[in-house]
Amino acid sequence: MSRSALLVLADGRFPAGGHAHSGGAEAAVKAGRITDAAGLLAFCRGRLHTTGLTSAALAAAAALGADPDGLDAAADARTPSPALRTTSRRLGRQLMRAARxxxxxxxxxxxxxxxxxxxxxxxxLGTTARAAGLGPEDAAHCVAYETVGGPATAVVRLLGLDPFQATAVLARLAPDLDETATRAAERARTALTDGLDTLPAASAPLLDLTAEQHAAWPVRLFAS
Known part of the structure; x- marks a missing residue:
């Protein structure tokens, strides 16, 4: 395992397009569900343990060499929002360019x-991790961190939140990040023998609903 490759892949400056997306934070800010660091922490924790776990397990399975067609179909089935399916594929296309x-x-x-x-x-992301010589835990950690790092960065811009406070939120989430990545990698290993249908399918319906609303906004700061 290359620690340097892991740092490059997890770096927010890696040109994978994530900077243009808030992970649902923009809609949450407008609805008044995020108004300060405490609200950001609650939002990120909820996102991490639902869609974050699901995405991390998909990435871990890809890093283990699972069938990509089956994984993509599994991802589609676990993404009920058309807007979020479009976003996921757009980000996948951008990541692919950087990864290759x-x-x-x-x-x-x-x-x-x-x-x-x-x-x-x-x-x-999981296939990229595999190409970079990384393992399923590494891929899961990248997804888990991205799940909370994107909204934290976005809220700094959306609310003018003190960046130190946003960073403190991420630091407080470290145990949750580790737990989520570990669970995701374990479930991915199990899915290789028991079938991809056994991958986590944790969801956050409010994120799906607000993603559809956000996509229809005539003016917005972030693409999603």
């Missing part, structure tokens, strides 16, 4: 050819 430049791989090439409009982002 950083870690050229036949597996990435095959995935790109199979999904020219973009595979789901967790599937691409």
């Amino acid at each position: 430049a950083a870690w050229p791989s036949p597996e990435l090439d095959r995935l790109a050819a199979a999904f020219p409009r973009g595979a789901h982002q967790p599937v691409v």
Whole structure:
């Protein structure tokens, strides 16, 4: 395992397009569900233990070499919101461009050819981790951190929240991040023998509903 590769993949400056997305935080801020650091913490924790766990397990399974067609179908089934499905594939396409430049791989090439409009982002991330010599826990950690890091960064811009407070929220979530990544990797290993249907399917219906509303806004700061 290359720790340097893990740092590169998890770095917010990796050009995978995530900076343009708030992970549902913009809609939550407008609805008054996030008004301060405490609200951000609650939002991130809820997102992490639902959609974050699901996405982390998909990425971990991809890092283990699970069938990408089956994983993409599993991701589709676990993403009921059309707006979020579009976002996931758009982010997957952007990540694929960066990944193939950083870690050229036949597996990435095959995935790109199979999904020219973009595979789901967790599937691409897990395949990228595999190409970079990383394991399922690494892929799961990247997804888990992205799940909370994106909203935290967005809320700094949306609310003018003190960046120190936003960083403190991420620090307080460290035990949750570790737990989620560990659970996701364990479930991914089980799915290789018991079938992809056994992957987590934890969901956050409010995020799905607000994603559809957000997509219809005529003016917004973030793409999602």
